[in-house]
Amino acid sequence: MENLPRHVGVIMDGNGRWAQLRGLKRIEGHRRGAERAKDIIRASLDLGIEVLTLYAFSIENWQRPEDEVSTLMELLEVYLSRELIDLINEGIRFRVIGNIERLPLQIQHIIRDAEKLTETNSRLTLVLALSYSGRDEIVRAVKKIVKAGLEPEEINDGVFDSFLDTKGLPPVDLIIRTSGEMRISNFLLWQGAYAELYFTETLWPDFTKEEFMLAIQDFQRRERRFGTVLSS
Numbered sequence: 001m002e003n004l005p006r007h008v009g010v011i012m013d014g015n016g017r018w019a020q021l022r023g024l025k026r027i028e029g030h031r032r033g034a035e036r037a038k039d040i041i042r043a044s045l046d047l048g049i050e051v052l053t054l055y056a057f058s059i060e061n062w063q064r065p066e067d068e069v070s071t072l073m074e075l076l077e078v079y080l081s082r083e084l085i086d087l088i089n090e091g092i093r094f095r096v097i098g099n100i101e102r103l104p105l106q107i108q109h110i111i112r113d114a115e116k117l118t119e120t121n122s123r124l125t126l127v128l129a130l131s132y133s134g135r136d137e138i139v140r141a142v143k144k145i146v147k148a149g150l151e152p153e154e155i156n157d158g159v160f161d162s163f164l165d166t167k168g169l170p171p172v173d174l175i176i177r178t179s180g181e182m183r184i185s186n187f188l189l190w191q192g193a194y195a196e197l198y199f200t201e202t203l204w205p206d207f208t209k210e211e212f213m214l215a216i217q218d219f220q221r222r223e224r225r226f227g228t229v230l231s232s
C-alpha cells in the first residue's frame with residue numbers, strides 16, 4: 001500500500017470498438033463501459049485512493065452523430081440518478097469538471113444536487129469529466145482571472161490552480177488510457193504536468209479491477225523525480 005497515487009485519472013476508451021467487434025451498437029459498448037466504471041470506483045474505494053477522475057465525455061465528443069450523443073446523455077442521466085444514492089451511502093464526494101452549461105438542463109440539475117449532497121463526504125472524491133477539455137478549462141480559468149481583476153504579479157501556479165475546475169484537488173499522479181491509443185487527448189493538461197502514464201491495449205468494457213490493480217502496482221514501482229535528481 002506504499003506509494004499509492006493520490007489522484008488517478010482514467011481515459012475510458014474503446015467502447016465503440018468493443019461493441020463493433022461483437023456486432024453490437026456502439027451504445028452497448030458505453031453501457032458495458034458504465035458497468036466497468038462502477039468496478040473501478042469500487043476498487044478505488046477499497047484501495048483508499050483519494051481522487052478518481054473519469055473522462056466520460058469530451059468537448060470533442062459533441063461532434064459525434066446526434067443519436068450517439070443523445071443516448072450517451074440518457075445513459076448518463078440514468079447512471080447519475082440511479083447510482084447517486086449508492087455514492088452517498090458509500091461516503092463518496094462527487095464532482096464534475098467541464099463546460100457544464102452545454103449539458104442538458106436536467107443533467108445539470110442532477111449534477112448540482114449530487115455535488116451539494118455529497119460535499120461533506122470524505123472518502124473517495126469521484127470526479128466526472130463531462131463536456132470537458134483541458135484547453136477549454138484553461139481558457140475559462142483565464143477569463144475568470146481577468147473578470148476577478150487580478151494584477152499580473154498576483155498570479156502564480158497556486159493562484160491559477162484555484163481558478164481551474166479541479167480547484168482544491170491534488171494534481172493527477174497516474175493517468176490510465178485503455179484501447180491502445182497513446183495520447184492525452186486534452187485530458188487534465190495542467191494537472192497532469194508530472195503524471196505517470198499507463199497505456200493498455202485492453203478496451204474499456206474489458207478493463208477489470210485486476211488490471212486496474214496492475215496499473216497501480218506499475219505506478220508504485222516508478223521513480224518520480226519531478227525534474228530534479230534523487231538524493232542518494
Ligand code: FPP
Nearest residue numbers: 012013014015016017030033034037056079
Ligand atoms: C470512449 O469510447 C468512451 C466514451 C466517449 C464515453 C465514455 C462513457 C462511458 C464509459 C459511459 C458513461 C460512464 C459513466 C461513468 C457515467 P469510444 O466510443 O471513443 O470508443 P472507440 O474509440 O472504440 O470508438
